[in-house]
Amino acid sequence: MTIIDIIGYAAAGMAAIIFLPQVIQTVRSKDTKGLSLSSFILISISNSLWFTYGLLTGDTAIILSQIFLFPMGLTILFYKLKYG
Numbered sequence: 001m002t003i004i005d006i007i008g009y010a011a012a013g014m015a016a017i018i019f020l021p022q023v024i025q026t027v028r029s030k031d032t033k034g035l036s037l038s039s040f041i042l043i044s045i046s047n048s049l050w051f052t053y054g055l056l057t058g059d060t061a062i063i064l065s066q067i068f069l070f071p072m073g074l075t076i077l078f079y080k081l082k083y084g
Contacts, residue, residue, distance in 0.1 A: 005061075012065035019072040032080040040077040047073050 026032060047070040054062030 008059075008061040009064075012061035015065040016068035019069065019076065023072045023075050026076050026079045030079060030083045032076070032083050035076065035080055037077075037080050040073060040080055044070070044073045044077050 051066035
């Protein structure tokens, strides 16, 4: 494993947990008034594209981060649509 691989996996690990605090707070409070619907639509689209890119290029770091990020973005998007 090279230093480039280590940096990639470290970045993927950080990316994978970036929305976790927001997801926890949103699920607990169901309060999404301060969250932008358009932002989470774009985040969800972006995450699905990054996941697809990772699959097509075989980039494990990107695939792993998106396995966590995509569902978290969709969770927040779902709560935003349901609870406004």
